[in-house]
Amino acid sequence: xxxxxxxxxxxxxxxxxxxPPYRIQINMENTGTNAAQDLQARLLMFDQSLKSPPIGNxxxxxxxxxxxxxxxxxxxxxxxxPRDYPAQFVVMAxxxxxxxxxxxxxxxxxxxxxxxxxxxxSPDFVHVSPEEKSRIVPYVDQYLRKFGIK
Numbered sequence: 001x002x003x004x005x006x007x008x009x010x011x012x013x014x015x016x017x018x019x020p021p022y023r024i025q026i027n028m029e030n031t032g033t034n035a036a037q038d039l040q041a042r043l044l045m046f047d048q049s050l051k052s053p054p055i056g057n058x059x060x061x062x063x064x065x066x067x068x069x070x071x072x073x074x075x076x077x078x079x080x081x082p083r084d085y086p087a088q089f090v091v092m093a094x095x096x097x098x099x100x101x102x103x104x105x106x107x108x109x110x111x112x113x114x115x116x117x118x119x120x121x122s123p124d125f126v127h128v129s130p131e132e133k134s135r136i137v138p139y140v141d142q143y144l145r146k147f148g149i150k
Contacts, residue, residue: 002032002033002034002100003032003098003105004032004034004036004068005030005031006029006030006036006066006072006094006096006107007029008026008027008028008092008109010025010026010027010124011025011026011027011090011109011111011124012024012025012113012123012124013081013121013122013123015121015123016077020080020081021079021080022079022080022121023075023077024043024075024076024079025073026073026074026075027071027072027074028071028073028074029069029070030068030072031068032068033068034101035065035067035098035099035100036066036096036099036105037065037066037097037098039061039066040061040062040094040095040147041092041093041094041095042057042058042059042092042093042144042147043056043058043074043090043091044057044058044093044140044143045089045090045113046089046091046139047086047088047089048087048088048089048112050135050136050139057143058076060074081116082116083116084118086115087113087114088113088115089111089112089128089132089136090113090125091110091136091140091143092108092109093108093109093144093149094108095147095148095149106149108144111125111127111128112127112132113125
């Protein structure tokens, strides 16, 4: 595959040496052959009931080209969380351009986070099931369209 293709790894909310605050982290890496340009991302977090607007709508941008096999981490070390917090769905949407062909690409990941129970934070975002994805897609459609992803 020559086109850029972004993989993510180790997504989640991680404790820091003196938490709170916590770190929200998503590691990205271009596993294609061509560099990715103008990477923009949206990270949406919302209650699994799908009855309220997202509690998080984080905009991420990478100014530099992302060469192949180059780690490109995103993190924010100022996340404050209560002692108990309900489980959330998490959607990570990316759009970027192939630096060689100028073609535009997008990718979307559908994940979930188990929240916080009695002060214990679930550290990882994990994949949703196909059934959960089918419930999430209509909910996030309006947010992805605003971001330029159909």
